[in-house]
Amino acid sequence: MDRERNIVTGVILFAHGSLLCGAGQSLLVHAQRLRESGVAPIVEIGYLNYSEPRFIEAVARCAERGATRIIVTPYFLIPGKFVSVDLPRAVAEAERQFPALSFSVASAIGFDERLADALISAAEGAKSEEAWGDALGEAVAFCRALPECPLYETTACPRGAKQREEVAQNV
Numbered sequence: 001m002d003r004e005r006n007i008v009t010g011v012i013l014f015a016h017g018s019l020l021c022g023a024g025q026s027l028l029v030h031a032q033r034l035r036e037s038g039v040a041p042i043v044e045i046g047y048l049n050y051s052e053p054r055f056i057e058a059v060a061r062c063a064e065r066g067a068t069r070i071i072v073t074p075y076f077l078i079p080g081k082f083v084s085v086d087l088p089r090a091v092a093e094a095e096r097q098f099p100a101l102s103f104s105v106a107s108a109i110g111f112d113e114r115l116a117d118a119l120i121s122a123a124e125g126a127k128s129e130e131a132w133g134d135a136l137g138e139a140v141a142f143c144r145a146l147p148e149c150p151l152y153e154t155t156a157c158p159r160g161a162k163q164r165e166e167v168a169q170n171v
Helices: 025-037 055-064 081-097 113-124 134-142 158-170
Strands: 009-015 042-047 069-074 102-105
Touching: 009 025, 009 055, 025 042, 042 055, 055 081, 069 081, 081 102
Parallel strands: 009 042, 009 069, 069 102
Antiparallel strands: none
């Protein structure tokens, strides 16, 4: 907080959102790391679509916690449509609903040596085609029964797969 001007900064990590279970888990970890780093006293996540909380709800949470300034940080590699078109619309709506707040928007992630290192590490840990679906197995812990999910009630649904496995073990 800038005590001279009584500014309380909130950071909102802005992402598209997904209907797939567990899709936002890495963003939750990033938000927690930002909180622990002390980058701002308030750190929230706000999604454009599908996931919760939606962007405007994240703004409301920041306001409720005393933010007077919000830095919106896009969780995107490039400033495509979601950053260059949808995000400005969302910020304009937030400014309309919360006129006492000031907003600034950070750049999309772009190139960063640390990101390049993370990509190299991911490439070094590449898995065979048979293991590509392993992440869905981990997603079951975050699964919500949403008819909008493209995997809902299909054989690929992690929740359904877990339930079928439990039934098979009890037979």
